[in-house]
Amino acid sequence: MRILVLGGTRFVGRTIAEEALRQGSEVTLFHRGRTGGDVFPDVLRLVGDRDTGDYAALRQGRWDAVVDVSGFVPRHVGQAMDALGDRVGRYVFISSHAVYARTGVGPDSDEDTPRRPPVRDTEELSDDTYGPLKVACEDDVTARYGSRATIVRPGKVAGPHDPSDAFTYWVRRAARGGRVALPGRPDQPVQVLDSRDLARFVMRLLADDRPGVFHAVGPAEPVTLGGLVETCARAAGSEVEIVPVEVESLPPLFPLIRPNWPSQQRSPARARAAGLPATPLAVTAADVLAWDRARGEPPLGKGWSAQEEARVLAGS
Template sequence: MVLGGTSFVGRAIVEEALRHGADVTLFGRGRTGADLFPGTARLTGDRDTGEYGALRDGRWDAVADVSGYVPRHVGQAMDTIGDRCGRYLFISSHAVYQRSGVGPGSDEDTPRRAPVRHVDSTESLDDETYGPSKVACEDDVLARYGARATLVRPGKVAGPHDPSDTFTYWVRRAARGGRIALPADPAQPVQVIDSRDLAGLVVRLLMDDRPGVYHAVGPAEPTTLGGLIETCARAAGTEAETVRVPPEPGSRMFPLVRPNWPSQQRSPARARAAGLPATPLETTAADVLAWDRERGEPPIRRGYTVQEEEALLARADGKAPAHRTNAAG
């Protein structure tokens, strides 16, 4: 059973499970991906409105919960399913961790933030409540299922069908080549995980019936933001030159730019030992580029517009050193 299996991460998990011959059931609102996975059993419900009646019958060897963000969602799903599942795997987040006093390469035992159970009347999540809400969800899953619980904490996920535009911005921008405005140090380390690698880990953990907590992070070879842009350019066969520019207001949320990113680097050792695959970053970039072009390159919400970037580069001329990224050939 996949709770939320037609959008991005859930979609990748379903594809991987079907590839392994699993008998998959999907639970969702039925509003997206209606043409996906023909012949796969579908149950319709809505976590936002508490419609879980479709889960009252049946039994599953495992449940992969991709769509639980607040304790109410997870609690109602578990209340309805009860003991009619073998293992319950919850997709959590690195946002559960404390934000200070943590060094690079931290493992799954890093101290977490305090849980929050009541977000607000609308259950809207923001930078202050998202992580603590996921902490509360983790605690509830562990309390309910104990040794039958598995927690997976992904890093930034990239791949085809990504709705966030985060990695897609750099893939599309590097494909245009030329001078690229970068409001960060190109040496800033980054971690991104291919959605298909995350799915591979999830399915492997369920097939092996493994309990525990696992970081899903990649790529296998450490990289930097400058290196990521270089890889994206190489995948597109272009030449690019990154030019460091001053951060604009609000650029803390610029795609993959985080002032405290070194402290957010997580160790993938436990997940690798459990079977986490390692798709090369260049392959991820090439596949995202192909998917983005196939869908017609619609407007994206992240990063600079062409006009904004041109203005920043004009101001930076003669003032900022350039970091060469020659990636053609």
């Protein structure tokens, strides 16, 4: 299978490209050429820039499928589709759970849950616009490709090479052991999907030529935030004591802490029936820990430093 990945050198796109190559597909990467130059040295690369609208490199060639992990605003998706025309078979758009309405949503909501109204009059990504912009992108892909369109809406994705630091924070923190400050309720549900499961699922959808909309959530068994920290500790061979804490000011998007619990309880039933695999959370945690240590455990951009957490624990 000939697969074009729009953005395939950082995390989700990189993992999808790795899986496609592992399965023997012929992969082409379209990216800006600024990062990931040492990744996939033998893969054909097409250079362009979504921000400036440079999709000229896509005006030649033919692919059985395109996997779009780089479309965040309708212009990105529209210009890519204009350049590709009908020279692709299936168009898989990687969307987000942020497309869903934030109120009136029950636990274990499915793919038919009402979405937020689409937004097209801005390209500024914020908490208020990210989801509605993704809604507009979804609509445009479906309008252009019809039954050749597939929409995948991942929850929190974790795995090696994750730049978000959200899951990595808890993996690294649990590995240190001891008293762990948790600025939330331990019984908060969380859904973490192994990036390699997402990649395998995308490849299954392509192999089956399957249209539709699918949640991509994990792990295999429901887990709470406290259970996640404990699982990470077991994977690291450490012991932890979870200490719920209250703080006056919590950094925005503190790793995995969310007040809107229904957003952490999407149903995986449709995706599981279509072949979404389920890597045990302990395996994901162990692999992220090994990757983090191999890269030298650089400073994280989210969560507390050891000193900040110590101050929080001292005041609890």
